[in-house]
Amino acid sequence: MTSGNLLTDHPALYEARFPDAERRAARWTEDRLRHHGAGARVLDMGCGTGRDAAGLHRAGRTVTGADLSEAMLAHARAHQPGPRYVRADLHGFDLGRSAFDAVVCLDSSLLYCHTNDQLDGFLASCRHALAPGGLLVAEMRNGAYFLGRTDLLERPVVDAFTWQGITYRSTTTLTLDRAAQLLRRTRVWTTGDSSPPVTQHSAWRLLFPHELRHFLAAHGFEVLELHDGPGPRTEPPWPEATSPGTATDGDRLHLVARLHTP
Incomplete structure (x- = not known):
């Protein structure tokens, strides 16, 4: 990966x-x-x-x-x-x-x-x-949207789209880093060909x-x-x-x- x-x-x-x-x-x-x-x-x-x-x-x-x-x-x-x-x-x-x-x-x-x-x-x-x-x-x-809400958190979401004949599938998980006041995202991409999965990590400040x-x-x-x-x-x-x-x-x-x- x-x-x-x-x-x-x-x-x-x-x-x-x-x-x-x-x-x-x-x-x-x-x-x-x-x-x-x-x-x-x-x-x-x-x-x-x-x-x-x-x-x-x-x-x-x-x-x-x-x-x-x-x-x-x-x-x-x-x-x-x-x-x-x-x-x-x-x-x-x-x-x-x-x-x-x-x-x-x-x-x-x-x-x-x-x-x-x-x-x-x-x-x-x-x-x-x-x-x-x-x-x-x-x-x-x-940031205030996440006060007391967990509907978007800790729950993998699977999505897919096709571009130029290749289907790209993603599994995305959002977590709260409360100490750093960050919304962290882990997203794993796979395609229909032989390419290995790609893992993407990103984060946003919760203001x-x-x-x-x-x-x-x-x-x-x-x-x-x-x-x-x-x-x-x-x-x-x-x-x-x-x-x-x-x-x-x-x-x-x-x-x-x-x-x-x-």
Whole structure:
């Protein structure tokens, strides 16, 4: 059994497993940017295959897509033209002071900041990169969803999809690392050919709404929206800032914050 990340090492396979042909995530992001009057310059941090960055480019934005994966960046440059693509680390990056009007961080990318220092590094980098009054738009797993809930935990889930004539099967198990405040995932991939199974390990920080507000305030951000609901790759209409509740029930957490003007 080998270890690796089958999907992120093979971007075309990633897009086949998580299709978004209608560019719903990019449309949701553009909807929030327009609603809050963001300028044209956008940084898509953790851009992956570049499809959301390219969608924002087609909406008239000047977009830079950043990721740590060279495989993802190569795929984005080849298949999602328009944005500029650069390699950058989520935990700390410098792409120019006041170079952007908005930083976008989708698909729980922000939750790869596993420690407080890493989260501080990300938010300090956003503060450096944003023009005064710039926006941070993020979408991620909602840590509060797992308070008292076990329906997604300790229970292997089997899934399969077929791409280019090959069937890929996965067995996924989620566990809570309470001491580290992480949601850990173990996923084992098998295919119909003679390839050995591939085991993938990943983890996300479980951030709670008030905790996230505290970090944002410490870095000079004012929260404009923070609410739960379905992810932006689902069917619109998407959740608005007026969604009921205190971000405790939905699986996904939606954030829009503005950098204070000095």
